[in-house]
Amino acid sequence: MVKLTEEVKESLKGVKNIFLATCSRAGVPNVVPMGAFKLLDDETMLLSDQYMQKSLSNMKENPRVAIAYWGEKGGFQIKGTVTLHTDDQIFKEDVAWVKGIKPTLNPKTAIVMKITDVYMVKPGPDAGKKIL
Template sequence: MVALTTEIRESLAGTRTLFLATSSQNRVPNVVPIGAFKLLDDETLLVSDQYFHKTLQNLKENPVVALSWWGEKGGYQIKGPVTLHTNDEIFVQDVRWMKEVRPHLTPKSAVVMKIAEAYHVKPGADAGKKIL
């Protein structure tokens, strides 16, 4: 796994919405906006699942995702494997976090992504260039 750069972490911290891309085992893509996310450390991102249907099925069938966003300093994409947590300490921490920041939401699962790659998505010479 890779550790995110300071620039990517700052961009992520200033972003309200990420776009999570998944794919079924039959290679049918799905993309959803995500608002409940946070870095657990420089290599790990938590996504809190309140509403996933197709996304959850895809994660069970094919546990690799891409996340993309556009921030003030440009855009980024990160990719990596995920694990689902529904009845362990990570899930309990997710529920506690949601009660603090968005008490009207009730998590169904916690999705933990290990960041394996990062890319630029901003226009220009670096568009699509692998960063990490």
């Protein structure tokens, strides 16, 4: 399992939107901005679904995902494999977290992403380099 470094964790701080890419079984990619995400630990991200349609149906067909972002402290691409939670303790904690930020939001799914790879995305000769 991959553990995020301090550099990657720092770069995520203050980022408002990450872009979540999924892929249907037929091979059609989908990518959307999303704001409700956090690290559960150095190997695991939580993505909270409030409004997903195609992203959710794709993850049910194919659990491989990739996220990318670019903030004030740079950005990375992080790949992983997800499990979907709708009626367990993980989901309850997701609902409590999201409602603590904005009570009107109604999470549908807690998406737990185990991180498998991290890549550089900064333009230049190192773009695409696997760092973790």
